[in-house]
Amino acid sequence: MSQSILEFDRTFYSYPCTSRVAIDDLSLKIPSGKRCGLIGQNGCGKTTLFLLANGLYQPQQGIIRWEGEAFRYDRKSLSELRQQIGLVFQNPEHQLVASTVEEDISYGLYNQGLPEFEIAQQVQQAIEQFDLSELAREPIHNLSLGQKKRVSIADIMVLQPKLLLLDEPTAYLDPRHTRQLIGLLKQIHAAGTTILLASHDLDFIYRWADWVFVMDRGKLILEGTPETVFAQRDVLEQLQLGVPLAIELIDQIKDLVDGDGNSKLPNFEELQQQILQWRRRG
Structure with a gap:
């Protein structure tokens, strides 16, 4: 590590x-x-x-x-x-603490006491980096949850x-x-x-x-x-x-193969049906 x-x-x-x-x-x-x-x-x-x-x-x-x-x-x-x-x-x-997206992203930079021109430059870079150009002057309360999460990450990453x-x-x-x-x-x-x-x-x-x-x-x-x-x-x-679905599927497939690596099922369609039935049971 x-x-x-x-x-x-x-x-x-x-x-x-x-x-x-x-x-x-x-x-x-x-x-x-x-x-x-x-x-x-x-x-x-x-x-x-x-x-x-x-x-x-x-x-x-x-x-x-x-x-x-x-x-x-x-x-x-x-x-x-x-x-x-x-x-x-x-x-x-x-x-999110400010009225608009642009103001919110600039909040942390103002707290650092940076010059206005530097703040404006960094905010613009963050807006472009996080694909927020169309939302820059949008009120925060108008945003969807996904957009708010993107702005909250931009708020941090601008620093x-x-x-x-x-x-x-x-x-x-x-x-x-x-x-x-x-x-x-x-x-x-x-x-x-x-x-x-x-x-x-x-x-x-x-x-x-x-x-x-x-x-x-x-x-x-x-x-x-x-x-x-x-x-x-x-x-x-x-x-x-529990474990991820990929691990569950691997274990399920192992159960359908014998110790010599031979499949217990004659074809893929039956294997698919077995997995679908297992998912419904889960």
Whole structure:
């Protein structure tokens, strides 16, 4: 595995007025330059991990390191950190703050105190990069959910972070907007940004990620390549996560072949029918 860009070292976090530990002795390293997927049931700690990773929360115990240096929680240090670690929330409504698309993308740049001409130049570049030219002066409230998600990513990427965190970015998107989002992520990663993405969509994670983390009750349970992680079927089923469809189909086909590699079915049509029946049962 490549050098880590962000590291959690035995971190703990509990929310006020609750006895439940949200992050429980978590040690985790995000490899630099990779597309990382994070999976787990609701309540496993994914969102809390993101809020800690962006410095919005501070762990009660343990250390979080950015490029080998421990987080510092003074205002100046956090401001600098959030330019390097961008967080895109699951619900874009929690992130979009201005009246129009153009104004929203410029918001973070104004907070940096950049000159007007530089802000205008960077906003225009982001608008073109994320295919938002037709929406630049559109009121935010007029946008579809897919368009709002695209703007929320542009809001972060205009700051040119080294690490992009996305919490359930495909949630509630239709197939067309999901494909557009995957295209954006490919473009962002190709430009050199490390990505950590949380999702319940195991098929997407299996196809997209280079490295996968599995969390449960605030702990890291598994990590590795998608092939390594999803081979741990018993563990994943104990966590009620299941496995991607591709893995299910491979296992189903294995059941239809004997130990000598001979098919138990006479033709492809019967194999197809067996798989369709299995899918209906599932």
